[in-house]
Amino acid sequence: xxxxxxxxxxxxxxxxxxxxxxxxxxxxxxxxxxxxxxxxxxxxxxxxxxxxxxxxxxxxxxxxxxxxxxxxxxxxxxxxxxxxxxxxxxxxxxxxxxxxxxxxxxxxxxx
Amino acid sequence: xxxxxxxxxxxxxxxxxxxxxxxxxxxxxxxxxxxxxxxxxxxxxxxxxxxxxxxxxxxxxxxxxxxxxxxxxxxxxxxxxxxxxxxxxxxxxxxxxxxxxxxxxxxxxxxxxx
Numbered sequence: 447x448x449x450x451x452x453x454x455x456x457x458x459x460x461x462x463x464x465x466x467x468x469x470x471x472x473x474x475x476x477x478x479x480x481x482x483x484x485x486x487x488x489x490x491x492x493x494x495x496x497x498x499x500x501x502x503x504x505x506x507x508x509x510x511x512x513x514x515x516x517x518x519x520x521x522x523x524x525x526x527x528x529x530x531x532x533x534x535x536x537x538x539x540x541x542x543x544x545x546x547x548x549x550x551x552x553x554x555x556x557x
Numbered sequence: 558x559x560x561x562x563x564x565x566x567x568x569x570x571x572x573x574x575x576x577x578x579x580x581x582x583x584x585x586x587x588x589x590x591x592x593x594x595x596x597x598x599x600x601x602x603x604x605x606x607x608x609x610x611x612x613x614x615x616x617x618x619x620x621x622x623x624x625x626x627x628x629x630x631x632x633x634x635x636x637x638x639x640x641x642x643x644x645x646x647x648x649x650x651x652x653x654x655x656x657x658x659x660x661x662x663x664x665x666x667x668x669x670x671x
Contacts, residue, residue, distance in 0.1 A: 454597070460623065468591070473583075478657045487663050489648060489662035489663060490600065490648075490662050495657075499632070533599050533600075535599075537657065541606065543652060543660070544602045544615075544616070546619055547592075547599030547600050547601070549597065549598050550598075550599050
């Protein structure tokens with residue numbers, strides 16, 4: 447079983463739609479959680495950290511459920527520019543700052 | 558300011574050759590990481606430096622892979638006797654020291670082993 451699992455997609459949605467991505471992680475000792483965005487043939491960039499209380503940044507909302515070992519990302523009012531791969535990322539406790547990435551979920555926002 | 562830079566951006570080599578990939582981190586970042594990303598996959602951790610020393614090299618796949626950071630700034634990833642399976646994008650990231658500080662990634666080196 448992979449340490450971080452995501453549906454690879456692609457998710458094809460119309461502009462303005464709301465889309466949700468899910469991610470599960472296998473190690474209950476995981477300490478920190480993130481969503482990264484990666485554009486085609488570019489490097490990953492931090493989109494947002496994920497906290498147990500849930501957090502929001504504009505049109506983006508991230509949620510963490512430690513009991514279920516589940517992370518989600520919700521994008522509201524999606525834009526063409528949101529088209530990218532979204533990587534779910536976990537940092538194990540005691541793992542230094544080593545990040546474990548999921549395979550990524552591809553989003554395509556269409557007119 | 559300048560971000561993480563990596564050279565070369567592309568490297569094509571033949572099976573069995575030796576390659577060196579260079580990473581120049583953000584100035585002042587003491588932590589430096591190497592990851593490898595294969596097509597359709599997320600990046601996989603290779604090695605992490607805190608200053609000059611390798612704090613965690615558990616991701617290096619075998620002894621053909623080695624990395625150094627002699628002065629605590631620039632790092633070089635070295636691959637001996639390259640194999641076709643080594644073909645991937647090699648990503649470098651840097652961060653300030655301390656847990657959970659954001660890692661900033663470079664553009665990567667795309668390695669192709671023929």
